[in-house]
Structures are given as structure tokens and as C-alpha cells.
Amino acid sequence: MTSSSDTAKPLLERIDAREQAVTDQAELVRAQIEELTARLGELDEHLEHLRITRKTVLALADDPDTGQARGSSPVPELPEHPAYQQIMTVLADEDRPLRARDLCLALDLPLLPKHTEGIRSKLKRLVSRGILTGIEPGLFTQPRP
Structure with a gap:
């Protein structure tokens, strides 16, 4: 005669294995999220630089002399x-x-x-x-x- 613990043992081992597999997958996804978050920050900074460059180029194209009298200092733009x-x-x-x-x-x-x-x-x-x-x-x- 087999006890209930003997019949439950294979099932518990399968649950343990599945739990470990899901834990491993969760850790992998967390690492990917961290990597993607860092990459997104880099891309956002690059976009900001491109916007600033575009704005500068357009300003220079519109007014090559910068529209300032000699000797006056430019008003910095935020x-x-x-x-x-x-x-x-x-x-x-x-x-x-x-x-x-x-x-x-x-x-x-x-x-x-x-x-x-x-x-x-x-x-x-x-x-x-x-x-x-x-x-x-x-x-x-x-x-x-």
C-alpha cells in the first residue's frame, strides 16, 4: 500500500521544478527591463541632443548674423x-x-x-x-x- 505522501511526492517535485523555471524566467525579464530602461534613457538623451541641434541649425539658417548689434551679448535660450x-x-x-x-x-x-x-x-x-x-x-x- 502506498501512502499519500508517496503519491504526492512526484507532483510536488514537478511543482518545485516549475516554480524554479518561472523564477528563472522572471529574473531574466527583470534583467531585460533594466537593460531596456537604460537604453531608453540613452535614446531620450540622444533625441534631446538632436532637437537642440535642429533648433540651432534653424536659428542659424533664419538669421546668419544672429540679429545682434556688435558688442551686445546674446540672450541665452533655455x-x-x-x-x-x-x-x-x-x-x-x-x-x-x-x-x-x-x-x-x-x-x-x-x-x-x-x-x-x-x-x-x-x-x-x-x-x-x-x-x-x-x-x-x-x-x-x-x-x-
Whole structure:
């Protein structure tokens, strides 16, 4: 006579094997999601660069002399992406120099390297356009008149 545990044992082994297979598949999908999320961030940044390039080319094509009198300095133009407006708003509200980490906190972004580096990249772009000033490495503020 066989006990119920003897008949259930093969079934439980099959369930264990299936559970392990599904767990392995879930881990694989999670890794793919992380990879795709990183790739999406790279593509979004590339799109942003293309938009900026298009805008610059169109501006130069429309007005090759930039329409400015000699000796006058150009008025820096903020990139169109909403993150730049958010950064400028935080800097105006704080009215003190901030680091990329401070801006991440103020913008309720998780303190992850990808967010901090993304904000730092945007801050450096604003410095290169003359919209912000880098007081020292990693410390950014609005220029004072």
C-alpha cells in the first residue's frame, strides 16, 4: 500500500521544478527591463541632443548674423525640455549655489547615479550656454548681474 505522501511526492517535485523555471524566467525579464530602461534613457538623451541641434541649425539658417548689434551679448535660450525649466525654478527658489545631488532631492528624484549624472549633464549644458555659472566643480548657480 502506498501512502499519500508517496503519491504526492512526484507532483510536488514537478511543482518545485516549475516554480524554479518561472523564477528563472522572471529574473531574466527583470534583467531585460533594466537593460531596456537604460537604453531608453540613452535614446531620450540622444533625441534631446538632436532637437537642440535642429533648433540651432534653424536659428542659424533664419538669421546668419544672429540679429545682434556688435558688442551686445546674446540672450541665452533655455532648452525646451521641461527638466531645464524645473532646474531653473529650483535654483531661483533656493537662491544659493546647488549641486546635482541637491537638485535631485529638490525635484524628488531618487538619489541614483543615473539621475544625479543626468542632472549634472543638464547643469553643465546650462553653463555652456551661459544660463548658469559653475562656481567650483560641481557647484552651480544663476549668474548675478
